[in-house]
Amino acid sequence: MNNFHKSKFKFIRIPELEKNGGVIHAFSTRHSFNMAFNGHDNQEEILKNRIVFGEAIGIGAREIVTVKQIHGEQVITLKERNINIDCIRSKEGDAIITNLRGLPIAVLTADCLPILLIDLYRRAIAVVHAGRIGTYLRIVRKTAKEMKNTFDILSKDLLIGIGPGIGGCCYELDERGIQPFREETSYYDDFIDRRGKNRYLLDLAGANERQLLELGVLSKNIFSTRLCTACDTENFFSHRAVRGEDKRMMGLIMLSEFAEL
Numbered sequence: 068m069n070n071f072h073k074s075k076f077k078f079i080r081i082p083e084l085e086k087n088g089g090v091i092h093a094f095s096t097r098h099s100f101n102m103a104f105n106g107h108d109n110q111e112e113i114l115k116n117r118i119v120f121g122e123a124i125g126i127g128a129r130e131i132v133t134v135k136q137i138h139g140e141q142v143i144t145l146k147e148r149n150i151n152i153d154c155i156r157s158k159e160g161d162a163i164i165t166n167l168r169g170l171p172i173a174v175l176t177a178d179c180l181p182i183l184l185i186d187l188y189r190r191a192i193a194v195v196h197a198g199r200i201g202t203y204l205r206i207v208r209k210t211a212k213e214m215k216n217t218f219d220i221l222s223k224d225l226l227i228g229i230g231p232g233i234g235g236c237c238y239e240l241d242e243r244g245i246q247p248f249r250e251e252t253s254y255y256d257d258f259i260d261r262r263g264k265n266r267y268l269l270d271l272a273g274a275n276e277r278q279l280l281e282l283g284v285l286s287k288n289i290f291s292t293r294l295c296t297a298c299d300t301e302n303f304f305s306h307r308a309v310r311g312e313d314k315r316m317m318g319l320i321m322l323s324e325f326a327e328l
């Protein structure tokens with residue numbers, strides 16, 4: 068299912084998301100370099116990396132909208148054409164929704180999951196940053212609901228793309244970390260693997276899929292790369308697997324400007 072594009076700046080696409088031509092999307096890798104402004108790399112370098120990535124995936128040198136991610140549940144909705152991208156960048160949030168064509172929206176991750184939501188019929192898209200806390204707060208579900216409220220999307224029409232993130236193979240949590248999920252045992256049971264005293268493995272992608280299915284998203288419309296960032300540090304940044312890692316990858320989506328949808 069995954070396409071590991073072998074350009075100089077390797078990125079990943081889920082072909083099923085683009086077969087109707089309504090959106091352009093991609094997940095960057097370590098080879099696209101750092102995409103986050105809040106690390107140690109200087110701002111100009113980051114802007115350059117973002118432009119090179121944008122050109123590699125076919126959106127050109129346009130500015131990419133990101134927000135200040137805080138592991139919360141705030142959803143930012145963009146529907147006015149004349150937005151100030153610098154201003155949006157300072158807003159706190161962990162999901163972005165838009166119906167604006169040609170506006171690339173993105174989240175930054177290095178183990179957390181980048182999740183894309185698309186309704187091609189009502190022309191609305193979203194991008195979500197879901198780590199342990201975001202998943203517990205059910206941010207993906209909240210984002211889909213917000214898309215319903217604002218753009219009348221239907222769950223059954225949503226296409227979902229789940230990018231690379233830490234897998235159930237590597238995401239180890241202690242008793243304290245897993246506790247909130249264990250309180251909802253029947254809900255998350257299938258995604259928690261007890262490996263011994265004070266040692267659990269959590270399948271973040273599975274837990275997010277569960278939330279989407281519950282909302283009425285069809286399983287045939289959920290496409291997950293199932294690529295683990297901690298297993299493959301040659302290709303991905305991993306906050307957990309590489310001590311002190313402050314670089315981030317980007318999960319990006321944009322409504323095409325000229326699609327007949």
Ligand SMILES: [Zn+2]
Nearest residue numbers: 236237295298
């Ligand atoms: Zn792994």
